[in-house]
Amino acid sequence: MxxxxxxxxxxxxxxxxxxxxxxxxxxxxxxxxxxxxxxxxxxxxxxxxxxxxxxxxxxxxxxxxxxxxxxxxxxxxxxxxxxxxxxxxxxxxxxxxxxxxxxxxxxxxxxxxxxxxLKGDAETDTRLSRLGPEPLSPDFDGRRLYRLSRGRRAAVKTFIMDNIVVVGVGNIYATEALFMAGIDPRRAAGRVSLARFERLAETIKAVLAAAITQGGTTLRDFVSGTGEPGYFAQRLSVYGRAGEPCRHCGMELRHIVLGQRATVYCAICQT
CATH class of the missing domain: 3.20.190.10 (MutM-like, N-terminal)
Incomplete structure (x- = not known):
């Protein structure tokens, strides 16, 4: 989607x-x-x-x-x-x-x-009022992730895809950001340190900013407002590459399912 x-x-x-x-x-x-x-x-x-x-x-x-x-x-x-x-x-x-x-x-x-x-405004419409901060805004950082994650047993990938925590980190970009941050997507969110969450927040911002600059991800169902496809898919490191070698270490990338979503990760680079 x-x-x-x-x-x-x-x-x-x-x-x-x-x-x-x-x-x-x-x-x-x-x-x-x-x-x-x-x-x-x-x-x-x-x-x-x-x-x-x-x-x-x-x-x-x-x-x-x-x-x-x-x-x-x-x-x-x-x-x-x-x-x-x-x-x-x-x-x-x-x-x-x-x-x-x-x-x-x-x-x-x-x-x-x-x-x-829109029912009222963005602060009162129930579809928007409970949403978390925009990932590219100053309101989103590693400290927020660390604070909200304490005591959470959910996998860190599922955690960062929660729109109350932060909006817009969907399956593709969560997978890519966790790889860039070197974090195993299966790790319990409550067991991720502040330093690693700060790194993860930085990679979330970086991967989303890069995708916007390059026009979004090429998906079968997506075309941009002018009818042209996006181009970010050409640079995906792990998403959609299960069974292929990791571009960092050469290990075969693994495929699992987390929260009913396909997840690809490197068992060597992500711990």
Whole structure:
């Protein structure tokens, strides 16, 4: 599914085409998404303009003059920019058409994503209010991980994927960050030292920043806002490489399942 870098890449990709542009038409082809498309979406958007797009965790926030649209890509969704005359494909569920002919088009084969109105603001909407800090913000560091992990028996990989601890560290990037930090993903979070958590926080920031810079990870279901795939997959060290040699020591990388998620690690480099 699209992870934080993919969502941030989408935000950056679509922003220049939609911010400040008048909305002239809205086409909803499928209302039955994970959350039903609001019945007033078409009437509410016509004549409006989106302000500066924002992201919170894996949610995109598209502000209007008096309220905000909340968009989530789910497991397989993508937002891309099309042009008038570009025929919609199967699973193209929502079009927002702008003056000048640009179309913000939502594609979602599995329909696990949604578009809905933000309820109140980011501090009060229950979908956002309990989320932890953004991983690239000053509010996230190794001390936070250490403090929240005391007494926790859960595997450290599962721990850092908890959105209350920190948002947006999905399976791919958790796997990569733990490898870069030299930490066994199976280790109990409560048995990781402060020094190692400080190193892990640094690698989480580094791997996410690198992925955003390179346009997100190339996944079968993901395309960026301009229709181009991401490129970070070309530099993955362990994710998806089970059975191949570790690029550091040559040991065959192992595959296990943690929290129902595939996990690949090096038994020599990660302890």
């Amino acid at each position: 699209p992870e934080l870098p993919e969502v941030e890449t989408t935000r950056r990709g679509i922003a220049p085409y939609v911010e400040g542009r008048e909305i002239v038409e809205v086409v909803v082809r499928q209302r039955s998404l994970r959350v039903p498309v609001p019945s007033d979406l078409e009437s509410a958007l016509i004549g409006e303009r989106f302000g500066e797009l924002a992201r919170r965790a894996k949610y995109l926030l598209l502000p209007l003059a008096d309220r905000t649209l909340l968009w989530h890509l789910g497991m397989s969704g993508s937002l891309r920019v099309a042009r008038l005359g570009d025929s919609p494909k199967k699973h193209d569920h929502v079009d927002v058409v702008f003056e000048g002919g640009n179309i913000l088009r939502y594609h979602d084969p599995r329909r696990f994503g949604f578009v809905d109105w």
